[in-house]
Every structure is written in C-alpha cells, then in structure tokens.
Amino acid sequence: MKTILIAPCILIAVLACVVVGCRMFAKRSTEATVPLAAKLEGKIAIVYFSQSKVGNTALVAKWIQKHAGGDLVPLEPAAPYPEPYGETLKAANAEHAAGTHPPLKPFPPLEGYDIVFIGAPIWYGTYAAPLATFFDGEKLAGKTVVPFCTHGGGGAGRFFDDVRKACPAAKVLDGLALRGSNQIERRLDIGVSSHHIEDDVVEWLNRIFKEQTGIKEKTAMNDGIYQFTVKGRKGEDVPLADYKGKVLLVVNTATRCGFTPQYEGLEAMYERVKGRGFELLDFPCNQFGGQAPGTEDEIHTFCVLNYKTAFPQFAKVEVNGENAAPLFKFLTANTKFEGFPQDGKIAPILEKMLGEADPDYAKKSSIKWNFTKFLIGRDGRVIKRFEPTAPLAQVEAAIENALAERN
Numbered sequence: 001m002k003t004i005l006i007a008p009c010i011l012i013a014v015l016a017c018v019v020v021g022c023r024m025f026a027k028r029s030t031e032a033t034v035p036l037a038a039k040l041e042g043k044i045a046i047v048y049f050s051q052s053k054v055g056n057t058a059l060v061a062k063w064i065q066k067h068a069g070g071d072l073v074p075l076e077p078a079a080p081y082p083e084p085y086g087e088t089l090k091a092a093n094a095e096h097a098a099g100t101h102p103p104l105k106p107f108p109p110l111e112g113y114d115i116v117f118i119g120a121p122i123w124y125g126t127y128a129a130p131l132a133t134f135f136d137g138e139k140l141a142g143k144t145v146v147p148f149c150t151h152g153g154g155g156a157g158r159f160f161d162d163v164r165k166a167c168p169a170a171k172v173l174d175g176l177a178l179r180g181s182n183q184i185e186r187r188l189d190i191g192v193s194s195h196h197i198e199d200d201v202v203e204w205l206n207r208i209f210k211e212q213t214g215i216k217e218k219t220a221m222n223d224g225i226y227q228f229t230v231k232g233r234k235g236e237d238v239p240l241a242d243y244k245g246k247v248l249l250v251v252n253t254a255t256r257c258g259f260t261p262q263y264e265g266l267e268a269m270y271e272r273v274k275g276r277g278f279e280l281l282d283f284p285c286n287q288f289g290g291q292a293p294g295t296e297d298e299i300h301t302f303c304v305l306n307y308k309t310a311f312p313q314f315a316k317v318e319v320n321g322e323n324a325a326p327l328f329k330f331l332t333a334n335t336k337f338e339g340f341p342q343d344g345k346i347a348p349i350l351e352k353m354l355g356e357a358d359p360d361y362a363k364k365s366s367i368k369w370n371f372t373k374f375l376i377g378r379d380g381r382v383i384k385r386f387e388p389t390a391p392l393a394q395v396e397a398a399i400e401n402a403l404a405e406r407n
C-alpha cells in the first residue's frame with residue numbers, strides 16, 4: 001500500500017521538476033557552433049532583397065555574412081517601394097495584379113562567386129517581385145545556391161521550389177525560412193539583434209555545409225577528445241589525454257533535476273565497470289533550467305552525501321552556445337540528437353516543452369537536457385550519444401561492448 005502511494009508521488013515530483021525546469025528554460029540555449037567562415041572554400045555572395053535597410057531579410061543576410069563570410073549584394077528596385085508598409089503593399093499589389101516586376105539598380109557581377117545565398121521576403125506565397133527580376137537576368141549555372149526567406153507567418157510557400165525552377169543548372173542547398181514580423185526584431189539600426197534567431201541561422205549554416213566542411217571535421221575527430229584540457233573541480237587543468245586508452249562516459253549533470261536520481265544508477269554502474277579501463281566524467285552544468293546551482297564544492301558534497309558518487313567530477317561548464325566548453329562543442333558537432341527514447345513519462349513532456357521553446361529543436365545537435373551521455377571509445381572518438389531518457393541498462397551494454405573492443 002505504502003509503495004502504491006509513494007510511487008505516484010515520486011513520479012509527480014519528477015514530472016514537476018522537469019516541467020518547472022523547462023519553464024525556466026526561457027532563454028533558449030544557443031548552439032554549439034564551429035566557425036564556418038574559416039572552413040568554407042569558395043567565394044560567397046549574399047544576394048538579397050529586403051523592403052528596407054533594417055528589414056527582416058536584411059538582418060538575416062547580415063547574420064549570414066557574420067558567420068559564413070562573403071559579400072553582401074543588396075538588390076534595390078530602380079524606383080524604391082514607398083517606405084510606409086501600407087504603401088509598399090499597395091504598390092506590390094498593383095504589380096502582382098499586373099504580373100510585372102520592377103527593374104533593379106545595377107549590382108556587382110556574380111561570375112566570380114561560387115556560393116550564392118539568395119534571400120527575399122515572401123510576397124504572395126513566393127519570392128518578392130524584385131527577385132523575379134534578378135532571376136530573369138541570372139541563371140547561376142554551376143554555382144551553389146543557398147535560398148533563404150522571411151515571411152509574416154504564412155511560411156515559405158512556393159519559395160524554395162520557385163528558386164530551384166529559376167536556376168535549374170545550379171546546385172540548390174536546403175534553405176532557411178524564418179518568420180519575420182514577430183520573431184526577428186527590427187533593431188539593426190541600434191545594433192541589437194535577436195540571439196535566438198541568429199542561433200537558428202548558425203545551426204542551419206553548419207548543417208548545410210557539413211558535407212563541405214566534413215573533411216576538416218574528420219581530421220579534428222581523429223584527435224578525439226584527447227585534444228582538450230578541461231577544468232577540474234578545484235579549477236586545475238586536466239588534460240583529457242590523461243584518460244587515453246580508457247572507455248569514457250561523459251555526462252552533463254545537475255543536482256536539482258528530475259533526472260538527478262540517475263546519479264544512483266550511474267554510481268552503481270561505475271562500481272561494476274571501473275576496474276576494467278572505464279572512467280565516468282561528470283560535468284555539472286547549470287544551463288538547463290538553472291538546475292545545477294551552487295559552487296563546485298556544494299555540488300560535489302551533495303553528490304557524495306546523497307549518491308556516494310566516486311567518479312571524477314569536474315568544474316561546472318556550459319555545454320551549449322558560444323561559451324560552451326570546447327569538449328562539448330566537439331561532442332555535439334560529432335553527434336546528432338536522434339530523439340528521446342520513450343520512457344512513457346518524461347520524454348513526451350520534454351518534447352512538448354522543447355518544441356514550444358523552439359519548433360526546430362529536434363534538428364539541432366545541441367544538448368537538450370541534463371544527463372545527456374557521450375560514450376567515448378579507447379581511441380578518444382565518440383561512439384554513441386544517449387539522451388537523458390535512455391535506459392541506463394542500454395548505456396551499460398554499450399560500455400561493455402566498447403570495453404570488449406581492443407584497439
């Protein structure tokens with residue numbers, strides 16, 4: 001009877017903790033990014049039309065330039081659309097009804113460019129009229145074309161299909177569509193940008209250019225995690241090369257999370273496998289709902305007192321975003337999020353919460369929550385990533401497999 005009452009209480013407490021955590025997760029984590037500009041080969045142009053100099057599409061174009069490099073090529077109608085939105089709408093409506101598109105001011109030739117980003121606002125379900133004029137004169141044969149658009153809530157419509165049709169001899173990569181009016185803040189003029197949307201742009205750039213940058217990433221991957229030095233609990237430097245030849249499980253942890261009781265299972269597992277060339281590396285992280293508050297010492301005391309943890313615990317780190325520890329940038333750059341294993345309890349709640357914070361969260365390789373685990377082989381390379389809801393028995397089985405492999 002007692003068990004019957006306690007079990008639901010624990011479940012409710014765990015769910016509440018995860019829910020509260022998710023709600024507190026107001027600032028979406030930024031992505032682990034690898035600077036692209038340094039890695040892309042080929043000359044880049046960012047061609048775009050935007051209704052004004054501080055328009056949504058102009059802002060996205062500037063972010064692309066910031067992260068991928070290249071030259072901005074704004075397209076300007078010879079007779080500018082009138083500035084007030086209502087007047088632009090009237091003029092555009094008239095053009096649309098007549099099936100015409102406006103002549104453009106001259107812009108630099110694009111022959112010397114290999115990668116051409118092409119951006120426009122969505123007008124009437126496809127690219128804005130000035131882009132139609134652009135495509136009349138430019139076929140972009142043999143170039144890599146990267147389309148992007150902003151819209152007022154109606155989505156990309158026919159934009160991507162129409163871009164493909166307009167330049168049939170180009171290699172057209174997956175495009176990006178961003179909702180303009182209420183997501184992208186029109187603040188370029190005061191130098192403030194919307195970081196969340198900028199993150200989306202960076203994630204997209206990294207994703208579409210993965211193939212192109214793959215060779216360099218693979219080289220870095222060959223050095224595995226031994227290329228990194230992390231901070232120990234007391235702030236000392238710990239080269240991960242110290243763990244060469246061992247199978248490792250890297251975990252981002254938190255002490256006030258619904259998943260915190262996983263410490264118990266992790267410690268039990270650690271005791272079973274540690275003597276056989278295994279080490280568990282515990283990195284507390286306060287980025288998910290602020291669920292790892294306190295100092296390193298406080299966190300450590302909590303873990304030892306409550307869960308008798310004996311594995312190495314390191315200094316608190318950030319695992320996502322620009323300030324993420326290089327180890328975690330590497331881990332997320334070399335793994336994918338493949339969904340939360342369904343545990344019948346928390347996975348759907350996490351999915352809902354994360355989806356509300358960012359509809360594209362599942363496409364990104366960022367760490368989603370506390371107690372994500374990365375299994376590293378004896379050669380320092382990532383073997384597998386486990387989401388927090390993955391059963392520990394699965395993790396342990398994978399560790400056993402890795403231990404059995406001699407390399």
Ligand SMILES: Cc1cc2nc3c(=O)[nH]c(=O)nc-3n(C[C@H](O)[C@H](O)[C@H](O)COP(=O)(O)O)c2cc1C
Nearest residue numbers: 050051055056057092121122124125152153154180
């Ligand atoms: C003439 C006109 C037509 C538009 N048609 C659409 C549309 O079909 N679907 C949509 O979601 N937004 C539509 N919008 C909204 C714009 O796509 C959106 O505000 C965009 O982010 C503006 O980008 P900009 O600031 O770079 O000009 C339209 C706007 C204008 C002015």
